[in-house]
Each structure stands twice: as C-alpha cells, then as structure tokens.
Amino acid sequence: MSVYDSGVSAYRDTTKWLVAFVPIGSLIAAAVTLGPDLVESIQASNGVGNWLGDYWFAVICGVVFLLGIGAILYFGAAVLSVAPTDIGAIQEDAFAPTLAKAIGEGVAAPEFFTPEAFRSAMADLANAWDGKDPVSDDDPRLTRLRTPLENLRQWSIFNSVQARFSDFVLAFILGVAAISTAIILAPAQLNVGPAIEKPTVVLVELSDTGEADLEKATSCSGTDTVFTAIDGTWKHPTLAVDGTGCDFGATWRPGPGEAEIRPQPANP
Template identity: 25%
Template sequence: MYKDTAKWLLTFTPIAAIVTLALTLAPRVGAIAATGFTHWVVANPIATAAVALTLFAAAIIVVLCSHVLLAKPRPWTELRADDEWCSKAFSDDAVGVPLFGSSTSYEKIEVAALQNDATAAEQTALAATSRRMLELSEAQNAEARFKRFIWGYGICMVIIVAGMCIATAGVPLAPDAVTKPTKVSILLPPDGESRFTEETQCATVTGTTAIAVRGLWDRPVLRLFGPGCTQAEWTPTAEILIAPK
C-alpha cells in the first residue's frame, strides 16, 4: 500500500511540475538562446531561482519516493532473533494463520522441520509463514520510510507551488530575437549624442550605419560602421531606442 501510494505521488507530482515549467519557459527559448543562457540568468535572477528551487524540490521527491520503493525486509536472522517482533507478528498481524497461533508453535514446527520430523502440510505452512513474516517486515520498513517521505513531500509541494507561481509571474514575456543581420536606426535622447560618441568612438550618429546582429529587439547587439567607430559589438543602454529600417 505504501509503495503504491508513493509510486502514484511520484508519477503525478514531479512530472506535472516539470511539464508546467517547460510550458512556461517554452515561449522564451528563442530569447534565452539569443541573449545567451548566462546573460538571461543574470537578467532574471528571481525567476531563475524559482525554477531551480522547483526542480530541486521535484528531485527531492523522486529521491524520497525511491527510498520508499526500495524498502526491503530485515535480514531473516535478525528477525528470528527479535523475540518481541516475532511475538507481535503472530499475535497482532496473524502471520501464522491458520496453523500457527503464536511464535512458540511456529518455532516447534521449525525445529521439527530441521530434524525432518515435520509433515508435508507443516512444511508448507512453515514456508508460507516465513514468507509472510518477510513481507510484514518489508511493509513495516516501507511504512516507516513513507512517514518520512510524506513530510518531505508536503514541504517540497509547498516549494514547487511557490516556485511555479513565481516562475510563471517572474519570467518576462521576452521580445522577439534578432534572427538575421538587420539595418537599424539609432534614436538618441536629447543629451545622448556625446554619450554615443564616447561609447562607440563614432564621429556622429547620423554618419553611422548600425546593423543588429543578435540579441533581442529591445536591446540588440549592434555592429557599427562609420568614421572612427569601434570594431567591437555594442549594446545600447535602455534609454536609447533601436528601430529596424
């Protein structure tokens, strides 16, 4: 029961979280590729942290669930040496029904089997009871792990829901990416001419030819051609408008 429940939770929760994040980020893939992953992360630290926390919480759920699914019974020699556990297994969990009502009766037949004095029916009941004892031990271990899992699951679910909400609201709707070199106009603020010439070494903005080569259209990366212009790529500041010609 515990393994089946953990498996059901594993099937739906992490997969749903990852699919939701994929649908959230899919429209921004072009923008991320155009600006570069590192630059996009630096520009959107809160959304990036939300995505990372969501994925981390989903991974924790997978690990905790796997811990439940991998639960095994205690070693047989350890179980047989635990008199208190054996007594409860027969009295409370009825592992020996219908032939063995207590651990004492089971031990008597076990000794008889070792001495080849047990009947075929007793040997069959002995094997079935031993199997049920191992199954009980496995179920108890799975239950103990499931209790830890459910606490971790609840905490991780809070993180996942919060992370997806922040990521959905925080990831900006990105402008179109520059997909091919495009000639553009540079529109400067009233006091922007001197700053432009200082940053680019161009003589004047009117005598400069600007080509958008990559990035996003809100702040594309430009190559400038004109008297004195730097050969390096240049990215305008936010107050400078760039318009395709």
C-alpha cells in the same frame, strides 16, 4: 494474494504514478514557461559569470526546482525498493519491537499470540536443524511456523512500505510546493519584455562596459552613433548601429547593465 500484498501494491502503484507524472510534468511546464526567456537571457549575456550575477535569483529558483524533483524521486524510490525482512533477522533483538507489533496485530495467529512463543518455536526448529536427524517437510515444528513466517515476511514489507509512503507523501507535498514556487517566481527575473515588432530608433545611455563592448563589436567610436532596435525584445534588443567608425551593417546586442534603452520621442 494476501491483504498485505494488496496493500503494498496499492502504495507502490500510487507512488509510481506520482513519481512518473510530477517530475515529467514539471519539466514540461518549466520548459514552456521559462524556456524562451531563459534562452533569451543567456544569449544576451556576456558570459556565464555575468549571467549568474545578473540572474542569481533565477539560479536559486532552478536549484529549488531540481531539489523538489530530486526529493520526490528519492523518497519514491525508497517506497519502491522495500524488500522483505530476512528470516534470520526475525530472531534478532533489533527486530523484537517490530515482531511484537506484528504479533499484536494478529499476523501470526492462530499459531502464535505472543512474541515469546514465536521465538521459542523458532529456537526449537533451529536446534532441530542443527541436530543429527533431518527435519522433514511434515515435521510439526516446521508446519506450525511455515504460515506465520510467510505472513510475517509479507507484513514486514507492508509495514516498511507504509512507513516510507508516509515520508514520500510529505516529500511529495514539499517537493510540489518547491517546484511550483520556483516556476512562479523565476519569470519575475527572466522576463524579457515585449517583442520588438518593427524597427524603432532608440535613445541609448551606455555604461563604461557598454561603451567598450560596443566599440569592440562594431568599431563605433563617435558620439553620433544612431541606434535602431530591429529584433529581440525590449529588455534584450538587437540594435542596428550607424555612425562614426561603425562597421557597415553592424548590429549590437547589449548585455545586462551595459545600456539603458528607450524609444526616441517623436518629433512634435
């Protein structure tokens, strides 16, 4: 194994570990941190449109989170998918700056020390192959180029992987920052508050949409309705309702903006 193979393996192994660990770890962290609140907020919402409107900031955090993971996967795949330069491309003008860099680093030494000498030898070999007489395996024109060509192909992989790994490191840093920011900020809007531990009579101020939804869900139509928080959290409670016109054993789960709920003060 050449020094270039070792370098490529080191870059790729590092990339594999980071690509495998960070997205999976981020998804687990997001599920543990945001999962319960996310489910609770969806259950309390009156449709997708209302949920998106009420939790738009959490949606933005989710998009940023996915973009962070996507950037890490995309640039990681770029490192892992590098292929050697085709032999034919080595003679092209577009490869000339890269060839000069490689030979300047001694990749083709001791056979060649300048790009011009290497390209001239390649041209001589190509002309010989185009001739009538076949080129044998021990032809000096071929044996002189065999090792430098192999070294150049290995170096081309190393050079490309090294450049793409630099891009991957930047994408990794930005991706982790985006993922962390999303996980930290999203709970600020998704926070559903403490759980309701025991049935508690509450005061409820209904909005117009809340009144309509309450009547639709429970048939309650009077002003004497008594609300008791029995389940859920204080931000998204399930209320038992009793009063004029209410269905027997009716419960209601108000959506965002439909009701302002607070515990009823104790009697003095």
